[in-house]
Amino acid sequence: xxxxxxxxxxxxxxxxxxxxxxxxxxxxxxxxxxxxxxxxxxxxxxxxxxxxxxxxxxxxxxxxxxxxxxxxxxxxxxxxxxxxxxxxxxxxxxxxxxxxxxxxxxxxxxxxxxxxxxxxxxxxxxxxxxxxxxxxxxxxxxxxxxxxxxxxxxxxxxxxxxxxxxxxxxxxxxxxxxxxxxxxxxxxxxxxxxxxxxxxxxxxxxxxxxxxxxxxxxxxxxxxxxxxxxxxxxxxxxxxxx
Numbered sequence: 752x753x754x755x756x757x758x759x760x761x762x763x764x765x766x767x768x769x770x771x772x773x774x775x776x777x778x779x780x781x782x783x784x785x786x787x788x789x790x791x792x793x794x795x796x797x798x799x800x801x802x803x804x805x806x807x808x809x810x811x812x813x814x815x816x817x818x819x820x821x822x823x824x825x826x827x828x829x830x831x832x833x834x835x836x837x838x839x840x841x842x843x844x845x846x847x848x849x850x851x852x853x854x855x856x857x858x859x860x861x862x863x864x865x866x867x868x869x870x871x872x873x874x875x876x877x878x879x880x881x882x883x884x885x886x887x888x889x890x891x892x893x894x895x896x897x898x899x900x901x902x903x904x905x906x907x908x909x910x911x912x913x914x915x916x917x918x919x920x921x922x923x924x925x926x927x928x929x930x931x932x933x934x935x936x937x938x939x940x941x942x943x944x945x946x947x948x949x950x951x952x953x954x955x956x957x958x959x960x961x962x963x964x965x966x967x968x969x970x971x972x973x974x975x976x977x978x979x980x981x982x983x984x985x986x987x988x989x990x991x992x993x
Contacts, residue, residue: 752970753929755950758988763872764920766913766935767883767890770954771865771976772897774856775802781852782814785844786821789831795824803884804937804961813886813909818845849889857896862954864976867992869902871980875989878924880905882916882933882943913943932986934979938964952982 768774782801786792799820803812822841825831831840872879880903883890887908894900905923907916913933921931928948933940936954938961944951951970959966973979984991 752945752949752951754969755929755932755986757985760930760932760950760983760986761878762920762924762926762931763877763879763983763987764882764917764931764933764949765879766933766937766940766954767881767885767908769862769936770934770940771862771869771881771899772856773860773862777855777859778852781848781855782817785818785848785851789825791828791830792821792825795821795828798824804939806939808942811909812884814845814848815841815886815909818842818848853889853893853896856893862976864978864980866899868976868980868983869899871992872983872987872989873902875984875987877983877987877989878904880920880923881907882913882920882935883908884913884939885909913939914946917943917947917949932983934983937961941965941970950986952979954979 765771783793783796786796799817800806800810800812801817806812819841822837822844826837869879881890885908887906890908891906894903894906905920907919917931917933921928932950932952933944934952934954941951941953953960953965953970953972955961955965955972956974958972960968960972965972971982973982980992
């Protein structure tokens with residue numbers, strides 16, 4: 752991926768979960784809560800990819816894929832009674848999960864510095880977008896509930912991939928990949944930036960990134976959005992936030 756130079760970046764793409772909002776723990780807890788109501792539910796859930804950041808390349812991971820597979824295995828093991836098909840059960844559980852998590856995430860803590868960073872970038876007229884593995888519709892509702900809608904010129908999520916969404920961002924502003932920086936906490940974010948050909952800022956408590964995968968990386972790794980803001984200001988050649 753290219754090394755950004757001062758003034759080269761004109762658009763910022765943000766992952767959402769655990770990049771701007773501390774949401775992953777709440778999502779995982781709520782998912783376990785829904786699945787634990789069924790016999791062998793947590794055992795079945797443990798066999799299903801539930802985190803897009805660590806899923807195998809090419810694996811789609813959304814609430815819909817998770818609960819679809821969960822319902823399929825429940826039916827396969829004969830653990831769900833009644834006339835509800837596996838498809839209908841999966842859709843119902845995904846909807847139940849969405850409703851529960853929507854309320855909880857609206858009250859979740861931001862990644863430190865997120866709101867202040869977004870306000871600063873807006874004041875400096877640096878356009879931003881969301882690029883997430885979360886389905887678009889609940890993501891838009893959540894961003895609105897947080898009062899962050901005005902900060903983003905685009906909100907892109909599943910079913911599009913992160914690379915697809917980066918291309919949408921570029922085309923929406925008639926920009927080249929090297930004029931966009933993607934900010935995210937997962938190695939899937941790094942891989943998307945690399946495939947798309949844009950700079951990347953990694954978000955991690957460790958300088959070596961998730962599971963040490965970013966050790967020796969040439970890109971910036973930051974612990975929160977205070978530090979991310981400083982890097983973005985440098986790359987966009989705008990005043991740093993005071």
